[in-house]
Amino acid sequence: VALGEFQLIDRFFRDLGARRDDVPLGVGDDAALVRPPSGQSLAIAVDTLVEGVHFLPDDPPDSIGHRALAVNLSDLAAMGAEPAWFLLALTLATVDEPWLQRFAAGMGGLAKAHGVALIGGDTTSGRLTVSVTVVGFVPQALALRRDGARPGDAIYVSGTPGDAAAGLALRQGRLTAPPAGADRLLARFLWPTPRLELGLRLRGLASACIDVSDGLGGDLGKLCRASGVGAEIDSARLPLSDALRELLPGPRAAAFALRGGDDYELLFTAPPAACAAVESIDGAAAPRRIGTIVATPGVRCDGVALQGDSGHGFDHFGAG
Numbered sequence: 001v002a003l004g005e006f007q008l009i010d011r012f013f014r015d016l017g018a019r020r021d022d023v024p025l026g027v028g029d030d031a032a033l034v035r036p037p038s039g040q041s042l043a044i045a046v047d048t049l050v051e052g053v054h055f056l057p058d059d060p061p062d063s064i065g066h067r068a069l070a071v072n073l074s075d076l077a078a079m080g081a082e083p084a085w086f087l088l089a090l091t092l093a094t095v096d097e098p099w100l101q102r103f104a105a106g107m108g109g110l111a112k113a114h115g116v117a118l119i120g121g122d123t124t125s126g127r128l129t130v131s132v133t134v135v136g137f138v139p140q141a142l143a144l145r146r147d148g149a150r151p152g153d154a155i156y157v158s159g160t161p162g163d164a165a166a167g168l169a170l171r172q173g174r175l176t177a178p179p180a181g182a183d184r185l186l187a188r189f190l191w192p193t194p195r196l197e198l199g200l201r202l203r204g205l206a207s208a209c210i211d212v213s214d215g216l217g218g219d220l221g222k223l224c225r226a227s228g229v230g231a232e233i234d235s236a237r238l239p240l241s242d243a244l245r246e247l248l249p250g251p252r253a254a255a256f257a258l259r260g261g262d263d264y265e266l267l268f269t270a271p272p273a274a275c276a277a278v279e280s281i282d283g284a285a286a287p288r289r290i291g292t293i294v295a296t297p298g299v300r301c302d303g304v305a306l307q308g309d310s311g312h313g314f315d316h317f318g319a320g
């Protein structure tokens, strides 16, 4: 990638994202200048997507742009934070203008939808890698952390976990499905929805929260370890989509929901006094109760222990 090409790349990103009054100096100087709101903490997260590891070389460029920002916004959602700014570090093997245009459109569309401004970036040459850093705001006392779950709290998950993992399996030819169902599942992998609105609504309700990136079972294990508790989940309560049930009849659908990653749904706990308010939340991100926090460490589904972070020891569902 030659120097002139970097100027070309700059063209695609100069106007990407929302305009914000709290960014007096954005992209183009040595550093951005921003004005954080007084009385709130900054919530900051970074996530990197590498071609061949986190996305496939022939994934639609607009979905790669969308996903790179969405997975970061999902981390802010899981903190109950309101997103404001982001930085983009882009490593490119080649400068492909139509590819860059679509990538920027996918990322910019999501940024504008959530009022998030791009405040800085860097480009370099190498294997295609997209690294995004997001910054948001949350009053410190209201931040949704992983370490607040207590025995007796209810466990909830938003959306329909397992769809994205099934979409990826379809994309890789490990599963086949009728076209209609395949499109829906594939879209959940390519175009994840950061549950920002839900995260804000959970302030003051949830006792602990994490977003599902590595799989519901494994991420619940992380939340439980942070809180010093355990979890009992009921497979019959897992909110499985019709598309997933049609693709994988019987218990294999539940296994995908427990082990699959890339859902970017919110997995959280709430004390009994907050359950009615949590259960009144509706829409596509409506939380469903899947179990209960207990004192005994470990995560169990239908009484069977999930082993390890990935939940891959959960074999009685027989997912291949």
Ligand SMILES: [Mg+2]
Pocket (backbone or CB within 6 Å): 074, 075, 078, 210, 211, 212, 213
């Ligand atoms: Mg996360």
